[in-house]
Amino acid sequence: MFCPDCGAENSKSQKFCTRCGTNLMVIDRARDILNEVSQGAGTSGVSPNVVLGLVGLISVVGFAATTIGTLILNRMDTNSPMPIFFGMGGFITMILICRYLLNMIRPSGKPAIGQQPQANYTPPQAITGNTRRGLAEPAPAYQSIIEDQTKQFEKEQQTK
Known part of the structure; x- marks a missing residue:
């Protein structure tokens, strides 16, 4: 492994x-x-051409059925939004079926699971150049602005 x-x-x-x-x-x-x-x-014996043919057939039949159904419902003259809902539902169903069929086509260049990675791992190099201090030296303590203001305020309070 x-x-x-x-x-x-x-x-x-x-x-x-x-x-x-x-x-x-x-x-x-x-x-x-x-x-x-x-x-x-996975699909064992189905070629990508067959899957693409099915997707094309379902797309054409689904589009035709959705269009015909919408036209028939429009002629009923009921002033209801049903044709829109049927059209949207049919279109979404057609997209989902086509997407499912297209997922059956597996790219041939996909590596098998568990193979050794192709790129060799090289650990990052230690940064030694252009540094002025080593890790053994403590970091310089910087005085904050708040400390200076606090000390100055305390001095002013003592002089009053």
């Missing part, structure tokens, strides 16, 4: 990454859930 943060290889029994300390149990469970979801929603 590979760590998603640093890319270090770890054994399956380890709970934490040996290099960076990332919790691997959460990642392992998430991988199982993603595999279950991807196996359930």
Whole structure:
């Protein structure tokens, strides 16, 4: 198993990454859930052309049915907003069905879950140049404006 943060290889029994300390149990469970979801929603033998054809067919039929239904309801002359609601409902249903079908097409360049990350992790370099003090030196204490004003106010009060 590979760590998603640093890319270090770890054994399956380890709970934490040996290099960076990332919790691997959460990642392992998430991988199982993603595999279950991807196996359930995947299409094994359906080509993208078939799915795109279905989307086009549903779009044309849905648009025609929505248009015809709206025209028929308009001729009833009931002065009700029903044609608008039926048209909107049909259009939204058509969009949702097309979106579901388009999600069935899986991009071929998508990497499998659990593969080692392609980019090698390089830790950031320590900043040593252009610094005037080291970490061992204490930070200089700065006097705040409020302290100066408070001391000045106390002196004025004592002189009165």
